[in-house]
Amino acid sequence: xxxxxxxxxxxxxxxxxxxxxxxxxxxxxxxxxxxxxxxxxxxxxxxxxxxxxxxxxxxxx
Numbered sequence: 001x002x003x004x005x006x007x008x009x010x011x012x013x014x015x016x017x018x019x020x021x022x023x024x025x026x027x028x029x030x031x032x033x034x035x036x037x038x039x040x041x042x043x044x045x046x047x048x049x050x051x052x053x054x055x056x057x058x059x060x061x
Contacts, residue, residue, distance in 0.1 A: 038047055048054075 038050075042050075
């Protein structure tokens with residue numbers, strides 16, 4: 001009997017941990033989906049500045 005109870009308790013624990021994990025993942029995905037993309041409020045030049053990308057004008061400078 002103790003072995004059956006141990007297996008049942010373990011299965012319930014795994015189920016609870018999985019449920020908590022899935023809620024956390026879903027919450028993060030939901031937040032990411034609602035977050036506006038940088039292109040929604042930044043110009044292309046602003047995005048490149050944040051990324052550290054510099055525009056090259058040419059060799060005649």
